[in-house]
Each structure stands twice: as structure tokens, then as C-alpha cells.
Amino acid sequence: MLTINNLQKVYNGTTVVNVPALNIAAGESVGLVGNNGAGKTTLFRMILDLIRPSKGEVLSMDANVMQSDDWKVYTGSYLDEGFLIDYLTTEEYFKFIGDLHGLTDGDITERLLPFMDLFNDEILNQRKYIRDYSKGNQKKIGVAAAALSNPELLILDEPFANLDPSSQIRLKNLLKNLRENNGMTMLISSHDLSHVIDVCERIIILEKGQVVQDMRTTENTLRELETYFTV
Numbered sequence: 001m002l003t004i005n006n007l008q009k010v011y012n013g014t015t016v017v018n019v020p021a022l023n024i025a026a027g028e029s030v031g032l033v034g035n036n037g038a039g040k041t042t043l044f045r046m047i048l049d050l051i052r053p054s055k056g057e058v059l060s061m062d063a064n065v066m067q068s069d070d071w072k073v074y075t076g077s078y079l080d081e082g083f084l085i086d087y088l089t090t091e092e093y094f095k096f097i098g099d100l101h102g103l104t105d106g107d108i109t110e111r112l113l114p115f116m117d118l119f120n121d122e123i124l125n126q127r128k129y130i131r132d133y134s135k136g137n138q139k140k141i142g143v144a145a146a147a148l149s150n151p152e153l154l155i156l157d158e159p160f161a162n163l164d165p166s167s168q169i170r171l172k173n174l175l176k177n178l179r180e181n182n183g184m185t186m187l188i189s190s191h192d193l194s195h196v197i198d199v200c201e202r203i204i205i206l207e208k209g210q211v212v213q214d215m216r217t218t219e220n221t222l223r224e225l226e227t228y229f230t231v
């Protein structure tokens with residue numbers, strides 16, 4: 001699904017991402033963990049062609065994301081509030097995203113059904129603009145919009161951040177269901193080690209822009225990660 005070749009990003013002479021080779025297979029769910037400034041968001045931005053690499057390439061289904069738009073059809077993503085259109089209501093925003101993917105109003109309603117627990121009666125029919133929602137509720141809107149098209153590839157940057165504990169658990173279960181029922185390929189960054197391990201079958205640790213560990217999730221992974229991050 002995704003192939004990264006010799007990917008580097010340099011800012012002001014400092015290399016913040018340096019990934020010689022990385023493959024993510026279709027159907028795989030990959031968690032990206034690493035301390036602040038490790039390069040997770042920068043890596044995601046290059047995968048989504050939001051910033052250009054200093055060197056190297058990202059191939060999505062064998063096409064270079066910088067040269068082809070094909071990946072946009074099957075890729076859903078939410079990195080931050082910049083992905084929202086904050087002067088729309090939530091319904092208008094979902095309709096906008098739905099229209100891009102040829103979804104009817106009925107499709108949109110049906111696709112949002114699994115999100116109802118997560119929405120907790122605070123997202124739909126609120127008669128307010130997205131800019132007036134709390135940070136956590138904006139995140140719920142963004143994640144739902146990313147998943148609305150039922151994408152083959154879902155990329156989420158810190159989806160659990162800003163969510164209350166109940167919402168984190170609901171989102172975790174929702175992502176697991178999307179993975180298991182729809183076979184979605186997932187790339188999720190998180191500082192929440194236990195949630196990301198629950199959702200992802202593979203964990204990559206990024207440190208100073210480099211992949212320092214790439215492991216299959218087992219019953220020992222949480223302990224291993226906690227040991228790694230205990231300094």
C-alpha cells in the first residue's frame with residue numbers, strides 16, 4: 001500500500017525525518033510512536049503530499065504521491081483542525097466531504113451510525129459552526145470525516161489527544177471495528193501507548209526522525225514500550 005524510499009526532510013540544516021525504507025502492506029494497522037519532535041507529523045505530511053521531502057519519495061500503491069492524485073480517492077486523513085472547514089456546520093462539512101466521494105445523504109447517515117456513541121449527542125444538530133466546538137469535539141468531527149468515504153487507507157495524527165477517557169475508549173473500539181470489518185489500512189500516531197497497541201498490530205518507534213524499532217504487537221509490547229520510554 002505504502003512504500004517509503006530514502007525519505008528525508010531537513011529544516012534549517014537539521015534532519016527531522018530520515019527513513020531509508022519502510023513498507024506498509026494493505027490491511028496492516030501501524031502505530032507510530034515517539035517523543036515530541038520525533039518527526040511523526042512531518043512524516044505524515046510528506047505521505048499526504050502536504051510538504052515536499054528534501055530527498056526521497058513516498059509511493060502509494062506504486063504511484064509517487066507528489067506526481068499522481070490517484071491516492072486521494074482511497075485515502076482518508078485527519079492531522080489537525082486545518083483539515084476542517086470551520087465556518088461550516090458539522091452537517092454541511094460532512095455533506096461537503098460526502099459530495100467529494102459521491103455519497104448520498106442516506107450514505108452519509110449510514111456511515112456515521114458507528115460514530116454515534118463517540119459523538120455522544122454533542123456533534124450533530126448543534127446549530128453551530130465547527131469553529132465553536134471544543135478541541136475534542138472538533139477531533140471527533142475530523143476523524144469521522146476522514147473515515148466517511150470508507151477509505152482503504154486511513155491516516156490519523158494523535159486521534160486520542162484531547163478526548164475524554166470514555167471517548168478514547170469508544171474511538172479505540174471504533175477503529176478496531178473499521179480495521180476488522182472493512183480491512184482498512186491504518187497509520188496512526190499516538191502518545192497513548194496502550195490505546196495504539198490495542199488498535200495496531202505493528203508499532204514503529206520514531207526517534208529524531210529515524211525508525212529505531214519496528215515490531216509486531218504482542219502481549220509484551222506495552223511493557224517493552226514503557227521500558228523504552230522510561231528514561
Ligand SMILES: Nc1ncnc2c1ncn2[C@@H]1O[C@H](COP(=O)(O)OP(=O)(O)OP(=O)(O)O)[C@@H](O)[C@H]1O
Binds near residue numbers: 011035038042
Ligand atoms: N516548518 C518547520 N520549520 C522548522 N522546523 C520544523 C517545521 N516543522 C517541523 N519542524 C521540526 O521538525 C521536528 C519534528 O516535528 P514533528 O511535528 O514532525 O514531530 P512530532 O513527532 O509530530 O512531535 P509531537 O509529538 O510533539 O507532535 C521538530 O523538531 C520540529 O520543530
